[in-house]
Amino acid sequence: MSTSRVYALIDCNNFFVSCERVFRPDLWEKPVAVLSNNDGCIVARSNEVKALGIPMGAPYFQWKDQLTAANVTLFSGNFPLYGDISQRIVTLIRRAAPTVEVYSVDESFVELSDLRVASYEEWALSLRNQIWQYLGVPVSIGLAPTKTLAKAAAEYAKKHPDNPGVYSILGDDDGRIDLLKWLPIGDVWGFGWRSSAKLRELGVATAYDITTLPDTWVQKHFTIRGLRTKLELQGVPALTVEAEHEPQASIARTRSFAHRVRNYHELEAAIANFAAVAASKLRASGEVAGGVVTFIRTGKHTEQQRSVSAYTPFSEATEQTGEIIEAALRNLQQIYDPDFGYKRAGVVLTGLATTGAWQASLFARQQDNGRNHALMAAVDEINSKYGVRLIKHATEGLGKDWRSKREMRSPNYTGNWHELPKVKA
DNA sequence: TCTGGGGTCCTCGGGCGT
């Protein structure tokens, strides 16, 4: 096994729950769960809630009684707050190491190979203590020769509270094998529930079992991605730490509705709103879109299912709210069928390019563009200043009949002056 | 009544040109 590379995965424990507890220390060691948008499913659980046997992603309405009986404190997801705390954690990690890949809101990979430290384990322990001391968020850290193994090591650290929150399999191949024999196939990063069900049928129960299968067989049944995972588990790096921020390929705004939406005008208002929000995200990232996808779906659990989408390319890439809404609504007209009640819809902007870098069409409306650009900038500035979208396109409507439920949201403690935590004298 | 949102990557298959 090559040990020339060293990767760390820093993984926040029960992240959304930990964020809520930062401002509610009374909930430490008490059962806490966080709900998705629309209060639909459970997306984060404290260890106490996990111990009750309530699974990740469980529909809230199915577990409501049990949660109440167990006196679980519930929060509607407060995603701006979690994003803010996440950024503060990343700042601390970047101070400790130069090559960081922010993988998700609660996980970062770090390349440590070129970092000159006496002990990687000491480095990890010190970072863990710092994040706990400054921000009050507990993390688990895995150290290994590949990213997939670092993920597994962090998982091991998290599941064994008797160790100090850091688990390393560096420089010891027996450690790697023991870890793989411990890791169930369903917990391997890269094999989802569908693939692991297929593997279990074939008698593959642990991560170790995968490493005994021939490369060609793994690639044939689980594509090139399955093969990469297998190599990584064997200690052969097949993935790198992507410290450079790759430009996004798409920007989406999608939501579930609080009730089934059948009425065209209600759907139209929702789509126009999604398109406007997506357009403003697009401008915030300094990009233009080459096309727009609109999709609408019935509930996944109703008898009559329908899931349809339509795509409209722009003759010239744009960041203009008006043009994006117009194209998104043209898509909607193509796919709308009044015989169905829709539960979810969305707008996805694709073919993104940096502003100014795209090929202007022969018929570019240069004068219009200058004026509209200034108008869009002014709208964005006003909406950002007030923290809500005060200025809207007429099609979006004033009310939001389709709006999601969020009945248990905590205050945005760090992102809104009016919601700062208060300290009693 | 009530089952998330925002992404990436990969495969497949139809349309099209040669």
Add this chain to the structure above:
DNA sequence: TCTGACGCCCGAGGACCC
């Protein structure tokens, strides 16, 4: 002029991640 084989491109859809 028609037809089949082949490769390329691109959109749709699935699997996966947190």
